[in-house]
Amino acid sequence: MNGKLDLISLLDYIDPSSLDYQEWVNVGMALKQEGYTASDWDDWSKGDGQRYHPGECFKKWTTFEGSGISGATITQMAKENGWVSNRLNTDDHELGWDDEISGNDDYVVIDKNWIEGKEISEPSVWNPVREITRYLEALFQSTDNVGYVTETYQITDEKSGDTIYKPTSGAYDRTAGQLIEALNKCEGDIGSVLGDYKEEAGAWIRFNPLDGKGVKNDNVSDYRYALVESDNMDIEKQNAVMRELELPIAVMVHSGKRSIHSIVRIDAPNYEEYRKRVDYLYNVCKKNGLNIDNQNRNPSRLSRLPGIVRNGKKQFIVDINIGKADWEEWHEWIEDLNDDLPDPESLTDYWDHMPQLAPPLIEGVLRQGHKMLMAGPSKAGKSFALIELSIAIAEGDKWLGWQCTKGKVLYVNLELDRASALHRFKDVYNALGLKPKNINNIDIWNLRGKSVPMDKLAPKLIRRAQKKNYIAVIIDPIYKVLTGDENSADQMAHFTNQFDKIATELGSSVIYCHHHSKGTQGGKKSMDRASGSGVFARDPDALIDLVELDLTDALIKQQEAAAATKIYCDAIQQVNFDYFDEHIGLDDQQSIAQMSNHAKRVLSPEHQVQIESEINRVVKGIRIRSAWRVEGTLREYPKFNPVNMWFQYPVHKIDDIGVLKDIQPEGDGPAWKKNFDKKKKSPSDIKKEQNEALDSAYEACSIDETITLEAIADYLGVTERTVRNRIKNHGGFRIVNGEVEKKPDKK
Structure with a gap:
């Protein structure tokens, strides 16, 4: 496994009981692909007590051949559950003492090569009791159990042959209050309180309170602090860098050798959050030149105890309560320093040479790189309309009467199974009468049954689409990836911000589909019909809304008659144009009965049967089609006149002759x-x-x-x-x- 991430440790971030069956299998496939064993998969799977079956992993393991699923699957799952990589670039190794930090400059606050060292002075009066008491008062409450070590054992360094002193587990059965009281009474004999220590070794203390039962990570009772130490830099520069980073340091201690031990406020509510915060802290420190031993990240870690003399060198407090006041303030400060927000601009700089506007994607409706929402009720054919839009962009054709710019489009299908989605595209192409000259411009991402919340889907989408040069990304429908309460403005603002990320990262338009609220919509404005918070109306640059028109029986019969008589007229003209020209007047052309009589005189019985079959088919299509009005609210373009159209499976067709012009939407009127x-x-x-x-x-x-x-x-x-x-x-x-x-x- 050299050079690779330890996938077993990443599995700690993935709860098998939270996965569906396919995700669970994917973990097994990834482990096998990366050279792990069935036992590794089985041990992790035991975490799902309800669904785990002994022997099942081993049976399935033998079937995992050539799946193509790699360890990246596990890495991504771990990231989604809070794991943060410590790798700062693509070299795939932990930074060593001599590594140079280069490339990504996020969180780089200072340049260690230009910073001046800050001098450290030993205490003018040496008072060991005062040093230890100040340390305990700074870090602990009086009732906190404190772990400390004065006893050591010896080992011989294999390389140098030198004797090395290692700390024992030490003591952990007294509180800070008890220790302070005893120290104040000891008359300077700290050995009578803590135990005598070897001057060759010094003494240590655990900076987080314990439960009084042991000294392991599990015995830490409050995750307050982390240790920041770097011994590969001049100690005065260490002091300067830590101060420049504004680390929320509770106590800074000189180790008596070549490093500073800074006890940094973390204040994590639990161990998982402690790990995340320490990873973040160490990442910032490393990027600013403080290469920290990864073993220091343990919450039960030992640090040097001040008030001790080691090999003639004092371990002493350098400073107390420096930098930011707490973790939250420091974290916010670091993020603010590294945000990617642009600086304010003066209008006078651009008044005479304005930047060029983004070119249109849908002429008169939407610009490239902008966002559009299509809203409508169930069965309005919204998905078909978006498929029509995908085709119009791919072919550089018109959509609902508006010219579209030709380019590549990604259609994110969240609702249909894969086969149905592919068939729909072909059916719509055929119904539109378009030749598939540029189907290579359409990519379909089929995610039915595999969708994740939008805040997790967005980075996955961006990663896959980064080099595809899409000019449009269509997401259909958004209820499948909706996160939070759709009636909550702040939660929906967070949700719709994901569309901004996609548009910004890819430079493409983002078009998404949402449903109407319950009830009739005719009396509402177009921007008030989408379900949920008003954010859905205010967020997009273009809102296209579909509202159904209330067709009367008379209009439907009129349409049936017009279609039937046209079929009769076309058939008679083709067979005997002279008869049509001489015997069939305008009044006849409006009557089904009259045209039927003429057809009997001109057409053969077989031909009549064919015509009547065609009429029945067309009339049936008219009876089941619906009528819709397209209205819009636009940010970049003037408001357009409503567009009336028919939806006759599987496409929408514009009402060019004005049949629907005076029809009112369903539910309109008092x-x-x-x-x-x-x-x-x-x-x-x-x-x-x-x-x-x-x-x-x-x-x-x-x-x-x-x-x-x-x-x-x-x-x-x-x-x-x-x-x-x-x-x-x-x-x-x-x-x-x-x-x-x-x-x-x-x-």
């Missing part, structure tokens, strides 16, 4: 008028309308693989209980396991 209209209808009329509405809802919901009770209720805007009652009254449908299906015809 409530008293709608209630009054309802009262005028007879029970039979109401039942007929409800049955027809149920038929339409069933046809519309058939877009999906299964037609659920919930989907029909959502489409009709009623409760599932109401749908059950209507299905019962209709008689042509039945409910099986929450799915709605047509009853089979009786033979």
Whole structure:
């Protein structure tokens, strides 16, 4: 495993009980790929007490061949759960004493090569009791158990042959208050309180309080402090660097040799947070020239005790309470120094030579690198509209009447299974009548069943898309990756900030899809219809909203008649244009009955059957299609006139002739008028309308693989209980396991 990360230690950050089955298997595949054993996977899997089965890991292990899943999978999982790498660059090794820190300059506060050393002076009056008492008072409460060591044992250094003194576990059964009281009474004989020490070795103390039961990490009762020490730099420079870094140092101690021991305030609530904070602290120190021994990171670590003489050199307190007041203040200061925010600019510098605006992605609607939200109710065909947009960008074609810039697009599919998504793209291409000349411009990222919250998805997306030169990233739909309460402004602001990160990092537009709030939408402004916090309306640079139009029976019949007569006219003209020109007037062309009579005179019986079949197909399509109005709220462009369109599976088509111009959205108009209209209808009329509405809802919901009770209720805007009652009254449908299906015809 030389040169590689220790994946076993990373597994400490991954709880097997929090993973789904595929993620658990991926961990096993990654371990095998990196040369670990089935026992390693099995030992870690035991952490899931409910799902763990003895022997299961070993059985599956033999099937893991050529999976292609590497240790990077485990590394990423660990990062998502709080692990922070100590590696500062791509050399894949821990920094050694003589390593130069180069490359990434994040968190570099000072230049150690230019900083002047700060002199350290020994105490003018040597008072060991005072040194130790000040140390204890600075770090501990009177009731804290303190661990200290004065006894040692000897070993011989294998290389030099020198005798080395090693500390024993020491004492840990007295509190700081007890020690201070005893020291104040000892009349300078600190050995009578702490025990005599060897001057060749010195003495040590543990800087975090203990539980009085031992000296291991598990015995630390409060994770208050961490040790910062660097002995490969001039000691006066160490002093200067630590002060320049504004480290929140509670006590700074001269070790009596070639280093300073700074006890830094960490104030972590638990061990996991302690590890994270110490990793961060050490990272900042290393980038500023203080190469710290990684063993110092343990919370039960020993440090040099002041008030002790070692080989004629004093261990003494250099200073107390320097730098920032606490961890939070220091951490905020470091982050502020290293933020990537731009400096304020003077308008006078640019008044006469303004920067160039970003080019358009969707002409008159959205610029490249900006964000757009598409909102609409269920079954509005939002996904199909976004697939149409993907195709329009890839081919440099129009979308809903707006010209799109040609380029590469990434469609992030969070809802459909992979096969359905691919088929939809081909179906939409065919329905639009476009040749797939530039399908290489479309990438689809299928994440159904594998999606993660947006704050975790964003960096994964950025990493995969970094070198693809996408001009647009389309995320459909966002409810699959939504984090937090969608009605909370601050939580949704954090959520939508992820889209800014994607747009900024990739330089591409980000287009995402969201649903309407419950209830009718006709009386609302377009920016008020999206569900949840108003952040969804204010965040995007362009908000495209779909609202359904309330089609009347008369309009639908008019459309059916127009389509049928056109089919008759085209057929007769092709067979006998002279007859059409001589016998068929404008009035005839408006009547299905008249055109049917003409067809019988001109067309053969076989041809008539074909025409009637075509008419039935077209009429059925008209009956199940829906009408929509596209409205918008734009930041960069003037407001556009509403666009009316039909949605006839699988594409939207603009209403070029103005049939829908005067149709009002569903739910528009005063409530008293709608209630009054309802009262005028007879029970039979109401039942007929409800049955027809149920038929339409069933046809519309058939877009999906299964037609659920919930989907029909959502489409009709009623409760599932109401749908059950209507299905019962209709008689042509039945409910099986929450799915709605047509009853089979009786033979």
